[in-house]
Amino acid sequence: MIEVSNNQISYLKKMRHHKQLVRITRVLLLIGFLFLWEFTADTGIIDSFIFSSPSRIVLCFLGMVEDKSIFLHTGVTLYETILSFLFVTFFSILTAVILWLNQSLSEILEPYLVVLNSLPKSALAPLLIVWFGATRTTIIIAGMSVAIFGSILTLYTCFQNVDPQKLTLIYTLRGNKWHALTKIILPGNIPSIISTMKVNIGLCLVGVIIGEFIGGREGLGYLIIYGSQVFKLDWLLMSICILCIIAMGLYGFIGSLEKWYLKTMK
Amino acid sequence: MKQILELKDINFSYHTAEAETLALTQISFSVKEGEFIAIVGPSGCGKSTLLHIIAGLLPPENGRITFHGNVNPDHKINIGYMLQKDELLEWRSIYSNVILGLEIQHKLNTRTKANAMQLLETYGLKQFANARPSELSGGMRQRAALIRTLVLDPEILLLDEPFSALDYQTRLNVCDDIGRIIRNEKKTAILVTHDLSEAVSLADRIIILTKRPATIHQTVDVKFEVPELSPLERRDAPEFKTYFNLIWKELNHND
Numbered sequence: 001m002i003e004v005s006n007n008q009i010s011y012l013k014k015m016r017h018h019k020q021l022v023r024i025t026r027v028l029l030l031i032g033f034l035f036l037w038e039f040t041a042d043t044g045i046i047d048s049f050i051f052s053s054p055s056r057i058v059l060c061f062l063g064m065v066e067d068k069s070i071f072l073h074t075g076v077t078l079y080e081t082i083l084s085f086l087f088v089t090f091f092s093i094l095t096a097v098i099l100w101l102n103q104s105l106s107e108i109l110e111p112y113l114v115v116l117n118s119l120p121k122s123a124l125a126p127l128l129i130v131w132f133g134a135t136r137t138t139i140i141i142a143g144m145s146v147a148i149f150g151s152i153l154t155l156y157t158c159f160q161n162v163d164p165q166k167l168t169l170i171y172t173l174r175g176n177k178w179h180a181l182t183k184i185i186l187p188g189n190i191p192s193i194i195s196t197m198k199v200n201i202g203l204c205l206v207g208v209i210i211g212e213f214i215g216g217r218e219g220l221g222y223l224i225i226y227g228s229q230v231f232k233l234d235w236l237l238m239s240i241c242i243l244c245i246i247a248m249g250l251y252g253f254i255g256s257l258e259k260w261y262l263k264t265m266k
Numbered sequence: 267m268k269q270i271l272e273l274k275d276i277n278f279s280y281h282t283a284e285a286e287t288l289a290l291t292q293i294s295f296s297v298k299e300g301e302f303i304a305i306v307g308p309s310g311c312g313k314s315t316l317l318h319i320i321a322g323l324l325p326p327e328n329g330r331i332t333f334h335g336n337v338n339p340d341h342k343i344n345i346g347y348m349l350q351k352d353e354l355l356e357w358r359s360i361y362s363n364v365i366l367g368l369e370i371q372h373k374l375n376t377r378t379k380a381n382a383m384q385l386l387e388t389y390g391l392k393q394f395a396n397a398r399p400s401e402l403s404g405g406m407r408q409r410a411a412l413i414r415t416l417v418l419d420p421e422i423l424l425l426d427e428p429f430s431a432l433d434y435q436t437r438l439n440v441c442d443d444i445g446r447i448i449r450n451e452k453k454t455a456i457l458v459t460h461d462l463s464e465a466v467s468l469a470d471r472i473i474i475l476t477k478r479p480a481t482i483h484q485t486v487d488v489k490f491e492v493p494e495l496s497p498l499e500r501r502d503a504p505e506f507k508t509y510f511n512l513i514w515k516e517l518n519h520n521d
Contacts, residue, residue: 163353165349165350165351165353166353166355168323168349169349169353170370171323172321172323172345172346172347172349173347173366173367173370173371173414173415173418174367174370174371175370179370183355183366183369183370184355187355187357187358188355188357190357265356265357265398
């Protein structure tokens with residue numbers, strides 16, 4: 001048994017209280033906001049035609065669950081996001097590796113990558129629709145375009161920042177560049193790969209929604225644009241709520257992947 | 267004793283956009299099997315460059331290196347290299363760090379694996395075989411780094427200031443530790459250091475380099491009355507101070 005002093009006990013107590021306070025206030029804030037929204041909409045203080053209300057959103061959601069259309073829209077958006085995320089992850093690691101292996105190539109391509117990365121990618125979406133047609137493939141490409149250039153640059157920088165002594169170690173063990181890549185660069189950069197993935201999943205969702213705005217016939221982005229055009233604000237706000245949940249879920253998934261990795265490395 | 271390595275008139279310079287810096291000029295010496303050589307010199311004089319050239323990491327600009335008196339330039343021998351820091355890979359266990367070189371050289375088999383395990387056991391790291399490097403002390407880490415080169419059974423060990431990253435007390439102990447292991451395994455070794463007491467406590471012969479561009483200033487044979495002293499015991503022997511002062515004087519003399 002480890003002896004615990006009274007000061008330590010009171011410190012732990014304080015910490016627990018603080019955590020509880022934060023948690024309870026968070027929930028109360030949400031409940032208060034929803035209540036205020038519902039109340040002002042019901043009493044006509046705000047126009048529920050424009051602002052909708054929590055109950056109308058829930059009813060709208062239940063209606064779409066009944067005719068199953070919500071599963072289609074959510075499923076399509078999720079499918080497109082995950083696919084573009086997987087492609088971005090794969091291609092950005094591959095490109096960063098190629099750039100790392102070929103110093104001259106990376107010097108040649110650097111300004112192009114920087115320009116492509118700082119370009120607002122939503123500007124590309126209309127072009128993509130014209131080139132590839134209003135299909136799911138186009139929307140997936142739109143999703144990729146938002147994340148891929150930044151991801152390549154980040155990963156390439158991480159690869160370059162690896163301790164040069166670690167690479168010398170490989171060469172003193174008579175390894176070549178390929179060994180440096182597979183024994184040092186890739187395994188040593190798994191944490192940075194995961195943290196780029198965390199950023200990418202959100203960016204892909206942004207790209208996919210932009211794609212659906214312009215060229216989608218289904219999906220939450222389509223629902224938002226369509227809802228705004230026919231003044232069905234319930235659809236719009238409901239889609240935004242679902243997007244919040246999707247974004248949180250996807251981010252949480254990568255987060256737990258990171259936690260699992262750190263745990264196995266302990 | 268057989269001669270294992272000979273350097274003849276080695277020159278080397280570094281090239282940058284601004285200038286060419288001559289680092290080494292006319293370096294010639296030879297090493298016999300089982301010998302422990304220390305190379306000392308002022309900081310930045312090109313000691314590490316010399317080791318890099320011997321290891322084949324850098325090609326010499328002039329001059330030649332021969333192994334076992336074989337003039338064929340393609341005749342290479344197995345060289346072990348110990349860096350300033352242990353450079354153990356945090357994502358690998360100690361055992362898997364130790365077999366890194368075997369993996370790279372495709373020499374991983376039941377015999378070499380057993381040998382790696384045996385070396386870990388002999389040098390007190392067996393119970394840490396599955397531990398992460400961060401769980402080991404600085405001294406144990408440096409020992410693991412040495413075993414990583416020993417499993418490749420090198421004919422020459424090159425030690426590039428391998429204790430400089432450690433605090434003073436650990437440094438004395440690790441120096442003693444590594445010195446004993448190298449004697450025990452009967453390895454030929456070349457140590458580069460700026461710490462004179464380290465050189466005197468480990469080496470059979472000390473090569474003193476001048477400032478950059480480095481050339482050999484003098485070679486001092488180190489002989490203790492009682493042979494087979496460990497590095498720590500050498501520090502207490504009466505000759506230690508004599509050699510230390512001699513080399514100290516020579517180093518400052520060439521300033």
